[in-house]
Amino acid sequence: MAIGSMFSLLATASAGLLVLSFANGFWFLSSVRGWWLLSHQNIYQASKPETAPLVATEVVSKAAEVVAEVITETVQTASEVIQSENRPPDAI
Known part of the structure; x- marks a missing residue:
């Protein structure tokens, strides 16, 4: 999800669609946060x-x-x- 969000962020930013860029940035940060939370769980x-x-x-x-x-x-x-x-x- 993080990789897809990053590519979407780059595509929308290069097209000048700032609102969509912010949304894709939010999803990228959320997926990184989720990965970080899951990697620090006791398995x-x-x-x-x-x-x-x-x-x-x-x-x-x-x-x-x-x-x-x-x-x-x-x-x-x-x-x-x-x-x-x-x-x-x-x-x-």
Whole structure:
């Protein structure tokens, strides 16, 4: 996703489409942040075959928690920006 976002960013920036460039930059940074978060997770090594489903369940659960935290942070930031007093006059 990061590579595709980077190529899209370059294409839209070279075409002069600044709004799309910012959107592609956002997706590139989000994918890099996601990669960074996943690379710093503790990954459990399954020593026995019967523990593999339990480990998979824990990994999926942890990934769901991380996604929920990211969504919560994004919604909170968006609501703070919407409720901000520094909005342009035409946004009232």
